[in-house]
Amino acid sequence: VSVDPAPQDEPPIRAVPVRTRRARGEAGARRLVYDAASLLAVAVGEFNTRGYDATSMEDLSRAAGITKSSFYHHVSGKEDLLRAALQRALDGLFAILEERHAVAGRPVDRLRYIVRRQVEVLQSELPYVTLLLRVRGNTDTERWALDRRRAFDAAVGELVRDAVAAGEMRADVDPAVAARLLSGTVNSVAEWYRPGRPDGAALPEDVVRSVFEGLVPRT
C-alpha cells in the first residue's frame, strides 16, 4: 500500500492553556473548563447536527458556553475547527495502513484486517469520521479532506486489484466496483452505529464476514 504522507500542517488550533470560566449565576460554584480538545468535540457535534455551512461561530460559542470573543481567542474561525476535526479522522484511518497486518501477508488478508480496523476507528472516532464522510468540497479544507479520502480509497482499491489478480477475490465483479462497495459498506456504519450498542463489540467482525464471505452461508 503506497500512500502519500499526510501533509505536515501547522496545527490549526493553537495549544492554549486550559482556561476556566465561572458558570453564569453560580458564583464560583462550578467551573467550565475548555481546552482545545473539548472545543473541538463541541464544534464537531454542532457541525454534524446543523451541517457545517449552517453553523455560525455564534452557534459554536453558545454550544461551548463561552463568549464569542473567548472563542476567537482559541481559534481564528470555524474552518480551523473543521480542519482539525477532519485531520483527526484522517489520521486515525491512515494509521491503519501502516499497521503490521496491513502491510504484510496475502492481499485479501491485509484487506480483511484493514476493514476490521476501519470499523474500529469509525466506532472510536465516530463524530470525526461522520463529519469526514459528509464533506462535500465547498471550501479548501473540504477539498483537501476529499483528496485525502480519495488517497485512502485508492490504497484500498490497489489492494483489491492485487487480491483479484491473485485469485483471492472474485473476478466476476469489477475490482473498481468491489472496492467502492467495500468502502461504501464500511462507511455506511456511521449512519446508524451509536456508541454503547450491545452489538458494538461484534460489529467489526460482522462487517468483515458479511463483506468477504457474503450474507448467504457457504456450504
Place this chain on the structure above:
Amino acid sequence: VSVDPAPQDEPPIRAVPVRTRRARGEAGARRLVYDAASLLAVAVGEFNTRGYDATSMEDLSRAAGITKSSFYHHVSGKEDLLRAALQRALDGLFAILEERHAVAGRPVDRLRYIVRRQVEVLQSELPYVTLLLRVRGNTDTERWALDRRRAFDAAVGELVRDAVAAGEMRADVDPAVAARLLSGTVNSVAEWYRPGRPDGAALPEDVVRSVFEGLVPRT
C-alpha cells in the same frame, strides 16, 4: 412484506400549463420552456449541490432562468419542491416491494430481487434518491421522508429475519446488522455512481453478487 401505504397527499406542485419565456436579449429567438417536472429537476440539482438548507428561492429561480415571482407562481416555497422530489424517490422504492418477485418466493430470493431493483431505481432516479439519502430531519418534510425510509428498511429487515430463520442467510451475523449493511451497501452506490458509466449495466448484478455471495470466491 407489509408496508404502510404511501399517504395520498395533495401533489405539492400544482399542475400548471407549460409557460414560455423569451430568453433575455434574444428577442423571440429561443423559448425556455418550464413545466413542473423540469422545475423539480432544476431544484433537485441545486439541493444536491448546495444542500437544501443553503438553497434559497433566489438560487432556484436563477438556476431555472426565470424570475422569482414566476417561480412563486409554480410553487409556494422550496419545501414544496423538496417534498415532491422526496416523494418521487420514495414512490420508486416502495413500488419495488409490490412487484411479483418481491412478494413471492423464498425470502432470500425476494431479497436478491429487491436489492437488484433498488440499484436500478437508484440509477434511474439518481438525483432524487441522492436527495432522499441526505435528508437529516430538520423540517416536517424531512422527518416525513425519514419515516418513510425507515418503513422501507423495516420491510427489508423483516425479510432478512425470515431468510435467516429459514437458514437461507447466515446466522452468525446479527440479522439487524445484516439488514443495515445490506441497505448501506446499496445506498452507498449513490455516492459514486454517475449515469453513463460503462459498468452501469452490470452494476445491479454486481451488487447482488457482492452482498449475497461475498467478495471471496466460493470454491
